[in-house]
Amino acid sequence: RAHLEAAGHVCVLKDAFDFESPSEIANLILAENCEAALALHLYRGGRLLQGHQIPFGIIFGGTDVNEDANQEEKNTVMGRVLEEARFAVAFTESMKEMAQAQWV
Template structure:
């Protein structure tokens, strides 16, 4: 997102909400950098820091917002306050958008932005990060932070069976470990230690 913004001639910063101690800390950062607008990724994670922000902001909904946090009364209240204070609500899916509008009692501006990615050819799997995937493989890439709501362990048996029939088929999971128990289940299911090429299933 920052690269797109910079390509349009804007200055852009990426700030991890895990590195922000609270709303006051964020406001100081926004003032120091003279930020004109904020795109908050996730209605709860970013939204809790943006409620009442003096800087205009938009909220990009995340799957965890719609599938987990919305069922927690306290988190739902925070998300509702966050989206009602935003300039617009952005969602990658129509179903998610309508569900969140209903749950959060939000009738303000909303943008539906279907997800699509056209990676450059240099982004094709290769090198050490591909975990020894051979050239010519049919690679299914699942980018996700390992946690219960994005637990890819249910795919392991299906891909193992498919790989046994056609050795070109691989599943490549790329992302940080956000929940150690979830990661342990995945690594146990594939019989590897995780990290780099350590967790391949055949």
């Protein structure tokens, strides 16, 4: 965060659990004049960012590839999030490989 702010960006840190719907995220994007977003977790955070016309990236970890990927509905949503995301980052190389096997 400090690195981004030092480069002149304003960072707004929010917990995905504080939002119940994408419309609440839309309100935040408008209120804060967000130009981009970064979400932690494909399902938890990423699904809320879909369709808002701002670029976003995803950081995913074990819950995404080890648990949520095994649930059909969540798996489908996460695949769609990855299609819309500008980039995705995994915590480890093995998680990256699991995600590539699952969604690419």
